[in-house]
Amino acid sequence: MSLYDYFGVANPQELYDLITNDDPRVDDLQNFLTYAKQEISYESPKVFNYEALFKLVNSEQLIPRENEAYIIGFSTQRSPTYYAKISGDMSEKEVLNIAFKADIKSYAIVDHPNIFSQDQDGVIRDIDCNIGLIRGVYGNTARNCLDRISIYGEEGILPLRMYSHEAEEYETVDFMGYDHTADYKEFIIGNDSIYDLPEELTAASELSDFVGYYVAKELEGLNVYYDEQKIESLLCMKATMNRQEVFTVITYDDQLNINSVKDMFMGAYSNTVVDLAFVMDQVNKDQNKGFIVSHNHPSGGLRASKADIETTRALGRLGELFEKRLYDHYIASSRGVTSLAQERTPGASFLTMAKEREVDKYLLKLADTLEKQSAKLQDSPKKKQGRNI
Known part of the structure; x- marks a missing residue:
């Protein structure tokens, strides 16, 4: 069932109208959108060596039984994003459905070696076959294996030991029993923020697209100076849903009010690759006074990369040439939003001064307009009292 079928509407605009009218039929979606605007504060472990990986295996009790293995995925910042248990008697399709994720940069394997089982067709199948399947798929998609941890020891006989094939080191497992293990888990990291939505909604392929539509509609008309906090909340919401980097261009008029939002x-x-010519083509319109750019980091990180800074500087120079000022560059994730102008990011410090100049000009113009309006009211003829004789 599609997202729009679920709510009985034909298109995104009709669903947006239900939300803005506080229709009770969309309470679940409304609550989710409110949640997604919030910055998610959490600490996630970083796995940079075998000791940290041992600690993760111990804390999560990732202890496979005979003929089983765990696949652990990691973000670009080496934080775990998920783990999934596979077994030797799973089909290739079952293994890929549960254990393959696109939004990781690296992975690790935890296995119970040298145990064989027989599947329904009478074929002897080793867990290594399915581990090899995952390794092959991830290898062909430029995801590297950090380590393979093997658990040595027999079930019911303690202590079990972990062995790192990469570091060639052992450590004892503080095993609490299989009642404390889980088959699957997604960590709160990057865009994988856990929220208890109805299954029909989480499975709806249009959910991410609709959130982008909703955010664009809500951004239009906001003032880039007075409504900055609301803008950042909306960008945070959008980033929560995106599993890939998306580069967005936001333009504003001479009153600093947003007049267009476009994912480019x-x-x-x-x-993501940014074509600066297409950005300026979008920006260079008579109704636009300036522009903001924004992109998300699915990994959850908020630090600007070297490429982010170089893109910002190039757009700043082009903006001056076209007389369309670059107001700010926001980096968003479910953790929150970073403003390169407010952070005075090295290499992009020109943004701070450019933003201040733009705001000062706007406030001076606003003060001048109010002063003229006040003078006009004072000079207007007063109503005559009584009658002329």
Whole structure:
């Protein structure tokens, strides 16, 4: 069932109208949108060596039984994003459905080696076959294996030991029993923010697209100076849903009110290619006074990369040439939003001064307009009292 069928509407605009009118039929979606605007505060472990990986295996009790293995995925910042348990008697399709994720940069394997089982067709199948399947798919999609951890010892006989094939080191497992293990888990990291939506909504392919539509509609008309906090909340909401980097251009008029929002480029999990000519073509219109650019980091990080800064500087120079000032560059994730202008990011510090100049000009113009309106009211003829004789 599509998202729009679920709510009995024909298109995004009709669903947007239900939300803005506080229709009770969309309470679940409304609550989710409110949640997604919030910055998610959490601490996630970083796995940069075998010791940190041992600690993760211990804390999550990732102890496979005989003929089983765990696949653990990691973000670009080496934080775990998910783990999934596979077994030797799963079909290739079952293994890929549960254990393959596009939004990771690397992965690790935890196995219980040298145990065989027999599937329904009577074929002897080793867990290594399915591990090899995952390794092959991830290898062909430029995801590297950090380590393979093997658990040695027999079930019911403690202590079990972990062995890192990469570091060639052992450590004892603080095993609490299989009642404390899980088959699957997604960590709160990047866009994988856990929220209890109805299954029909989480499975709806249009949900991410609709959130983008909703955000664009809500941004239009906002003032880039007075409504900055609301703008950042909306960008945070949008970033929560995006599993790939999306580069967005936002333009505003001479009153600093947003008049257009356009997603211009979509990339991979950790980068996107920006064509500056197309950006300026979108910006260089008579009704536009200036522009903002924004992109998301699906990994959850908010630090500007070297490429982010270079793009910002290039757009700043082009903006001056076209007389369309670059007001700010926002980097968004479910953790929140970073303003390169407010952060005075090294290499992009010109943004701070440019933003201040734009706001000062706007406030002076506003003060002048109010002063003229006040003078006009004072000079207007007063109503005559009584009659002329």
